[in-house]
Amino acid sequence: MPAKQKPADSARAHRPIVSSAHLASEQLSDLSEFEFALMMSANAFNRWIVRCMSAAGIGDLAALDVMVLHSVNHRDRPKRLADLCLVLNIEDTHTVNYGLKKLIRMGLVQGEKRGKEIHYSATPAGRDACLNYRRVREQLLAEAATLIGRKPGELARIAETMRALSGLYDQAARAAASL
Numbered sequence: 001m002p003a004k005q006k007p008a009d010s011a012r013a014h015r016p017i018v019s020s021a022h023l024a025s026e027q028l029s030d031l032s033e034f035e036f037a038l039m040m041s042a043n044a045f046n047r048w049i050v051r052c053m054s055a056a057g058i059g060d061l062a063a064l065d066v067m068v069l070h071s072v073n074h075r076d077r078p079k080r081l082a083d084l085c086l087v088l089n090i091e092d093t094h095t096v097n098y099g100l101k102k103l104i105r106m107g108l109v110q111g112e113k114r115g116k117e118i119h120y121s122a123t124p125a126g127r128d129a130c131l132n133y134r135r136v137r138e139q140l141l142a143e144a145a146t147l148i149g150r151k152p153g154e155l156a157r158i159a160e161t162m163r164a165l166s167g168l169y170d171q172a173a174r175a176a177a178s179l
Contacts, residue, residue, distance in 0.1 A: 034165070052140070056132035058108070064090075066133075068099040069122070072109050073130045078119035089166065 023032050046063035053059075053066045061069070071084050081100065085093050100120055103109035108126035111118040122130065145155075 052136050053129070053133050055136045056129060058106070058129045058132075060106075061102075062099070064088075064095060065099040065102055068096055069103055069108055069126060070130060070133075072100075072103070072120050073122040073127055076122070076127075078112065078121040080117050080119055084120070089170075 020032065020036075023035075025032075049066045050061060050063050053061050053069075067088055068084060071087055072079055074087075079087075081093055081097055084100075085091070085096050088096065090096055100109060100111070103126070104111060107123055108129055109120050110123050111120050113119075
């Protein structure tokens with residue numbers, strides 16, 4: 001009698017990993033699994049960017065502060081508060097404004113009033129902080145990213161899917177606001 005074979009990984013029944021089983025109906029079990037993975041990824045990413053910036057020499061920043069600094073530094077063009085909120089997909093402008101004021105106090109960002117609006121740009125110290133962050137990021141993530149064994153372009157396709165899903169959630173948020 002032949003030995004009993006274990007089923008191949010692909011033949012195993014998929015068991016969703018979710019944090020809120022009460023939300024994991026049959027209709028939306030995949031979405032519930034995605035949402036849990038997204039929460040874990042968002043928290044890990046936020047922790048990472050804070051620690052990466054600290055390793056780059058700039059401590060005492062929250063995750064949003066780091067994102068604002070990188071967005072202000074992007075393409076070395078001044079940006080308005082509204083531009084930053086749009087790019088970061090943040091409705092609460094006061095949170096970004098608070099981050100900008102903190103970055104200005106730290107000497108990483110400067111503001112220039114043009115008409116009724118302030119245009120923000122990175123200072124030389126802010127640009128250096130972003131370059132140091134890049135060095136730490138490459139040192140710690142470049143090799144690890146290749147070890148995952150992803151095919152070229154696969155992470156870009158995942159990012160594209162995530163952007164599409166963010167649109168789905170934005171639309172659902174607008175619909176929920178009108179209920």
